[in-house]
Amino acid sequence: MFKYTLFAITLFLLSAHLKAEIILPRILGHNMVLQQGKPLSFWGKASAGETVTVQFAAQNQTTSADASGKWSVTLKPLKASAIPSELVISGTNTIRLQNILVGEVWLCSGQSNMEYTMRKNSKVKPSLATQLVDGRNPVDELTYANNPQIRIFLVNRKELGKPDSLHRGWNVAQDSALRSFSAPAYFFAKELHRNLNVPIGVIASAIPGSRIEPWISEAAFREDTYYGNQKIDGEPGKFYEPMIRPLAPFAVKGFLWYQGESNCFLKETTTYSHKLKTLITSWRNAWNDQKLPFYYVQLAPFKYSESKGKVVLTRETLPEFREAQEQVLSLPQTGMIVTTDLADDLSDIHPPFKWEIGRRLALLALANAYDKNDVVAEGPIFEKMKVKGHAIQLAFSQLGSGLISKDGQPLTGFMVAGKEGVFSPADAHINGKHVLVSADNVPNPVAVRFAWDEAAQPNLFNKEGLPARPFRTDKPLKNQLSDSFSPASSPVSRGSDTKTSSSK
Template identity: 55%
Template sequence: MTLKKNLFLLSAFFLFTSTIFAEITLPKILGHNMVLQQKKKVAIWGTATAGEKISVAFAGQNKSTITDKSGNWMINLNPLKASFEAREMIIKGKNTIVLKNILVGEVWLCSGQSNMEYAMRKYSNYETKTKGYHPPEDDLTKANNTNIRIFLDRRKYMDPDPEHLGWDAAMGRSLVDFSAVGYYFAKDLYNKLHVPIGMISAAVPGSRIEPWIQSSKLDFEPKLKNGKMLNKLNNDGGDSGKFYDTMIQPLIPYTLKGFLWYQGESNCFLGENISYAYKLKTLIESWRNDWKDKKLPFYFVQIAPYNYSASKDKPLTTETLPKFWEAQALNLKLKNTALATITDLTDTITELHPGYKWEVGRRLSLIAANKAYGQKNVVCSGPVFQKMKTVNNTIEISFSNTGSGLVSRDGKSLSWFSIAGADGEYVPAKAEIKGNTVIVSSPEIAHPYSVRFGWNEAAQSNFINKEGLPAVPFRSDNPWKKLF
C-alpha cells in the first residue's frame, strides 16, 4: 500500500470518526452570563452526532431529545419566572457543557445602522449635551449593574465559540463598544421593571435596510390598495440578505421579547419613501415569522433632522426627509409597532449622528413600558395627528398622545406649521394651542384646505406635550395613507 493511499485512508478515518463522535456544539448566542426570556418557552439548540440523545437541565427542568439525521437538535424549556439567581445550565450528550451565571428576565434585539451601532465609547463630549433627559453620571465609567447583560453581534465572529463567552455584564471594557441606544434602553427599562435585562446588538454603520432582509423575501411587487403595482423591490443594489445571513440568522430562534430598529439614513439618501415603507414592512413581518411569533413588538426610531438636500450624489430636497418620516410611520398600521420621534435631539442638521443616545434609548423604553409591559400611566409619545376640520378661515387639528396637555417648549408660538388652499401652495401658519387641539391660520389663505407640520428636513419644532415629547411631523394630504 502506497504512502499516498495510507494518508488518504487515515484522513478518511479521522473524518468518519469525527462525524460519528461529534461533540455538542452551541451557537454563539448561547453562553455564560446570558439572560433567558421570562414567561415564554425558551429555545435551546445546537448540533451533535446524528441520532445522539441530548439533555438540557436548568432551573429544575430536565428535558431531552434526539438529534436528527443532520445532527441538529432543539429543546424548548417551559416558561420561566424572572430571576436574579445566577444559575447553571447543563447540556449533555457524548460530552457535557456547563453554562454559568444565567439570569432570567427580558431580552431585546436592537438592530440598524450607525446610529444604533453608535458605541458608548463615543461620549467624549458627554457633559456638554443638554437636550432631553440627561443621565446623572457617565455610565461608560461608572456603570455597575451586573443584572444588565449585553451580547455584541459582530458579523465576522458569529461562529460557535467553544468558550461560550459572547455575553457579559454591561460595564467596564464590555460596555465600551456596545450600542449606546441599546444600553440606555436597558438601563431605563430595568428601573421600570426590576428584572434582569438582556440586550443583543446587531448593527452595521452605513447599512441600508436590504442587507437585513432575507434575499428571497424582497423579490416581489408591492400592490397598493387601489390595485396599482409598485416597482419590484428586489435587491435595489443594496446587497440584500448580507447581514441577515451573517448576523440575524445565527440568532434565530433565541427567545426574545421584541425588536428595536434605528435605521434609514442610507435609504433616505437615495430619496426613497413608499418603497422603504414596504421594505420595512417586509423586514418586520419576516423577522416575526423567523421567530414564529407574529406578535413580537417592533419599535423603531424616526431618524433625526439632517440636511439631505445638500447631498451631491442625488438630487434631494428639503422635503425628502419628511416624506421618509411619513414612510416610516406608515408601518404603525402593523400591530405591535411604535415610533420614537427625535426631531428635537440634534444640535445641528449637519450632524448625521446626534449625540443624545441616552434620550433615544429612554424614549424607546417608554414605549416598551407602555405597550409591551402594560404600564399605561407611562406617556410614551408626543402628539400625533388624528384629524382636522375647517372652521371658517382656520383649521382645527386634533391629536392623540397629548399626555398631560399640549404646550410650547419655549413658551413662544408653535413653529413649523403651514397651510394651503385648494391650489396646494403652502404658506407658514400661525398656530395656537386650544385645549388638546391646535388652531392654525394665515391671512394669506382665506379658505384653508390642508395642513402640514414639521414638513422640512430642518424642522425642530417647539410643539410638545407636557411630558417633553415632541409632536410627530405630518401632512394631512398624505397620498399614501389609504393605499399602504
C-alpha cells in the first residue's frame, strides 16, 4: 500500500509539473507597439481547459484554452500612449511583457528592395542624399537613431512560427537591431512619427529575390475564380505560411509592399495585376478587414533588356510592368509611389534612396490613412488629353502647387505618334496646368507616351518634388483587365479627349 501511495503522489507531482505553460507567438513580446483605436487580439497555447488572463491598461480579460490548447482574448481599443507599460498574461505561469507602447503598426513586405538593410544604407555615397532629414544626412542615420518611440520587429523565416521564451522579437530602433532592419520600413516609421507624434511599430517580413506567388497562400489561389483550376507555379505559400500567416491577427494599421522585380524579369503584365489583387485581398481576409490600407512601390529604372535570362525582355518591359502595377489601384484603400527619379546606376537593381522610398510611402499614409488634407502625396498623374492642332494638350491630377521641370531644363521623356502608331521624341512644355506635346515630324498626333522606356528618368514634377507617373494614352485593349477588375486609371475614349482618373 505504501509503495502504491508513493507512486500515486509521484505521478501527481510529475503531471502537475508537466502541465503546459502558457506559450505566446513570437510577435507578442517586450518592446512591442500595439495598434491604437482597434480591438487588440492576444493568443497562444496552454493546457486544454486552462484559465488564461490578460491584463493591460486597466483591462482584464479571461478565457479558457480549448481542447487543443489554443486560447485567445480581445482587449478593447486603446488610445495612443508613449508611456512604457507592462502587459501581464497569466495562467499556470505568468508572463510579464515590459516596455509596451500604443500607437501605429505597419507590416512591410516584399523582396530585396524592402529587405535592404540600414547597414547597406550606411554604405551609400553621402552625396546622393540631396535632401537632409532633420538636418542630417540619412546615410548616417545609424549613428544617431535613438528614438525610443520607434519599435521594429524583423521576421525570421525559420523562427517566426516557434515560440521564444524570452519574448525578445521587438526592439527599439537603434544599434545592432536597426542595422539588420529594413531601411524603407524604418524611414517610413520615422516620417510617420515626425508627423503623428505617436509611437510607431514596423514589422519587416521580406525575402530577397522572391516572386509574388510565395507570398500568397495556396488557398487564396484556389478560392479566386480568376485562376480556375490551373496550377500556379512559383511555389505559392512558401513565404506566406512561415512569414505572414503567424502574424495575424496582431492588429496593424496597414501594409507596405516593395516587390515585382522577379516577376518583371518574367515579362508579366496583367497576370501580375491579378496576383497582386489576390495578395491584397487574401491578406486583408487574414486580418478580417478589407479596408486595411495597402501601399506599394512602382519599380525604379533598370536595364531589364540587358538581362541574360530565358525570357527576352525589351526596353518597354518595365513600363508595361509598371502599368500592370498601376491597374491594382482600382482596389479601394490602395496607393502607389513613383520612383523614376530614384536610381543612381541603371545596372543596379537595388538603388539607394531608401530614405525617400520610406518618406513617399509615409506621404501616402498621411494623406489617406490619416486624412492629412494638407499633405501632397503623389506627383502629377495623367488625366486626359485633347488634340489641339499639331499638338496634344495633357491634363493632370495631383498637381500640388503646380507643374515644374525639376532641373529647369526642357521637359524630357515625352513621345508622340500619329495614326500609324510610330512614336517619335517630342517637344513638351508646361502651359499653366497643362503640358503641350508636339513633334515636327508628326503633324497629326493622336497618342502620347511618357517615360515609356526602362531608362527614362524624366523631369516633370510637381512643386512638392514628386515625379509624374509614367503613362501611355494608347494602351491596347488586350492588356486591360476584365470588367470584374477594371482599373480606375485605364483610358476611356471621349470624342477627341482621352481620360484617366486618379488613383483614388
